[in-house]
Amino acid sequence: MTRGTTLTQTRQPQHWLWVVRPAYYAEADGRDLEALEPRENADAGDWWTCDARTRAGDLILMYRTTPKMDVAYLIQAASDARELDAVVRAQYPTWTHSCEFRVLAKLDRPITLAELRAEPRLASWGARRSNFQGQSHTISPDVWAVLEAMVNARLDGAAPASVARHAERGIQEAKSEKALQRRLLENPAALAVHGINVSFFKGEFTCRGIRGRIDLLGQDDHQGSTVVIELKVVRAGRTTFGQICGYVGWLDQQPGTRKPVHGVVIADGFDDHFRLAAQMMTPRIQMIELADVNRALGVERPQVTAVRRTLNRRMRRAPDRRTGRHDRKGELR
Numbered sequence: 094m095t096r097g098t099t100l101t102q103t104r105q106p107q108h109w110l111w112v113v114r115p116a117y118y119a120e121a122d123g124r125d126l127e128a129l130e131p132r133e134n135a136d137a138g139d140w141w142t143c144d145a146r147t148r149a150g151d152l153i154l155m156y157r158t159t160p161k162m163d164v165a166y167l168i169q170a171a172s173d174a175r176e177l178d179a180v181v182r183a184q185y186p187t188w189t190h191s192c193e194f195r196v197l198a199k200l201d202r203p204i205t206l207a208e209l210r211a212e213p214r215l216a217s218w219g220a221r222r223s224n225f226q227g228q229s230h231t232i233s234p235d236v237w238a239v240l241e242a243m244v245n246a247r248l249d250g251a252a253p254a255s256v257a258r259h260a261e262r263g264i265q266e267a268k269s270e271k272a273l274q275r276r277l278l279e280n281p282a283a284l285a286v287h288g289i290n291v292s293f294f295k296g297e298f299t300c301r302g303i304r305g306r307i308d309l310l311g312q313d314d315h316q317g318s319t320v321v322i323e324l325k326v327v328r329a330g331r332t333t334f335g336q337i338c339g340y341v342g343w344l345d346q347q348p349g350t351r352k353p354v355h356g357v358v359i360a361d362g363f364d365d366h367f368r369l370a371a372q373m374m375t376p377r378i379q380m381i382e383l384a385d386v387n388r389a390l391g392v393e394r395p396q397v398t399a400v401r402r403t404l405n406r407r408m409r410r411a412p413d414r415r416t417g418r419h420d421r422k423g424e425l426r
Contacts, residue, residue, distance in 0.1 A: 107151045108232035108240075109144065110220050111168070118157045118165075129155075129166060131196040139332055142188035144229045147174040153194070154232070154240060156225050163203035167244055171195050178301055187228070200247045204240075214239045269326040273359070273383075274308055276390045277322075281311065283389040287381050289357065290315045294322070300343045307340050312351055319350050322357045326383060329360035334367045337378060353377065359386050 118126050128139060147170050155166040174190040182189070206225070215221050220230035232240065274296055277283065281291045291311035298307040309322035321340045325333055341356040354377070361383040363371070371378045 107146070107148065108234075108237040109147065109151060109153045110164075110225075110230040110232055111141070111143070111153055111155050112158060112220075112225055112228050112230070113155055114158050115160070118155070118161070125165075125199075129196055129199070131199050140191045140193050142177075142185055142228070143170070143174050143190055143192045144231075145174050145176075145190045147190070147192050149173050149192075152237075154244070156220075157203075158225070161203070162206040162225075164209070164240075164244075165200050165203040166196055167198040167200070167248075168194050169197050175306075198244075198248055200244065202247050204243050204247070208243070212239060212243075270308075270324050273324050273326060273386075276392070277309060277324075277386075280390060283386060284357075284381075286389060287357075287379070287385075289313065289320060289355075289379075291320055300340060305336065305339055305343070313355065317351055319344055319352070319354045320357060321354060322359060325358065325360035327360070328362040328364055329358050329367050329380075330364045331366040331370070333358055333360065334370045334378075338374070341377060355379065357381060359383055 118129065120126055149170055149172050151170040153168040153170065154164050155168055156164050170192045172193040174192045176190055177185065177188060181191070209215060209221060215236060218232075218236045220227075220232075223230075278294055278296050281289075281294050284291065290313050292314055294309040294311040296309055298310040299305075300307060307321050308324045309320075311320045311322075312318070313320050321337070321344060323329075323333060323337045323340070337356040337358050341354045344350045344354045345352070356374075356378045358367075358378070359381045363380050368380070371380055
C-alpha cells in the first residue's frame with residue numbers, strides 16, 4: 094500500500110509539473126522508460142522526488158527536457174510527500190521529499206513545447222516563463238484548466254473529463270487499501286486460514302534507509318517468526334515484489350528481529366513477473382488473493398471493483414467526440 098496516504102473527499106487535488114531529464118524518462122537505447130508505462134489495475138509503489146507540499150491524490154504532468162521537450166505523462170501522487178532520510182538524501186542532495194506515484198496515462202501525442210508556447214492562456218505560467226527550467230512547478234487552477242483540456246483531447250477521445258476519470262480511479266484504489274488495512278488491524282485472525290497466526294499487527298511501520306513503509310507488521314504466535322504484509326487492491330507486479338523483498342531484507346538486518354522473516358502480499362491477482370519471481374523465494378514470499386481475504390472479513394467485493402463498474406457505465410454512455418458512436422474500448426478493467 095502507499096505510504097503516508099491521507100485522502101479525503103473534501104480536499105481538492107493540487108496540480109504539479111515535474112521537469113525530468115532523459116536519464117529518468119528514457120532507457121539507455123533511447124526508448125521510453127519501461128517503468129513509466131501505465132498498466133491497468135497495476136500496483137503503485139515506485140517513488141519520485143517531489144515538492145514537500147505534495148499530497149496523495151495530487152495530479153502531475155511530466156515534462157521531458159531535451160531532446161523530447163514535451164508533456165507525455167499524466168501521473169497521480171499515491172502518497173503524501175515524506176522527508177527523505179539521510180541515506181537517500183546523500184543520493185539526491187537537491188531534494189528533501191519524495192512520494193509514491195502511479196502513472197495514469199501516457200499521451201500517444203505528447204503536448205510539444207511549441208504547442209505550450211503557442212497557447213496564449215499559458216503566457217503568465219511560471220514554468221513557461223522560465224522555459225521549463227527547474228525540477229517542479231505548481232500549476233494554478235486557471236492554468237490547469239487549459240492543460241487539462243489539452244490532455245483530454247489526447248487521451249481516448251471517447252469520454253468527457255478523461256483526466257478526472259483517471260484520477261477518481263486512483264483515489265478510490267488508495268481509499269480501498271486503507272479500508273483493507275483497517276479491517277485486518279481489527280481482525281488479524283482472518284488470515285489464520287492461510288497459515289498466518291498473528292494476534293495483532295502494527296500498521297504503517299517505517300523502514301529507515303529504504304524509503305518504505307510497511308502496511309502490516311506482526312509476529313506469528315505459532316512459529317515466532319516476523320510477518321510483514323503488503324496490501325494491494327489491484328494486481329501485484331514487479332514493483333510490489335521489489336517492495337516486499339526490500340522489507341524482508343531490511344527486517345533481516347535489524348537487531349532484535351525474530352527470524353525468519355515471512356513476506357506476504359495480499360493482492361487482486363498477480364502478474365507473471367510476480368509469480369515467477371515469487372517461485373524463487375518460496376517459502377519466504379507468500380501470495381494471497383484479495384478475494385479470499387475479503388470473504389474471510391465478510392466483505393463481498395472490494396470497493397474499487399464497484400467504482401470501476403460505475404465508471405465503465407459512464408464511459409459507455411459517453412459518445413465518441415469524433416464519430417458520435419458509443420465505444421467500450423476505454424473501459425477500466
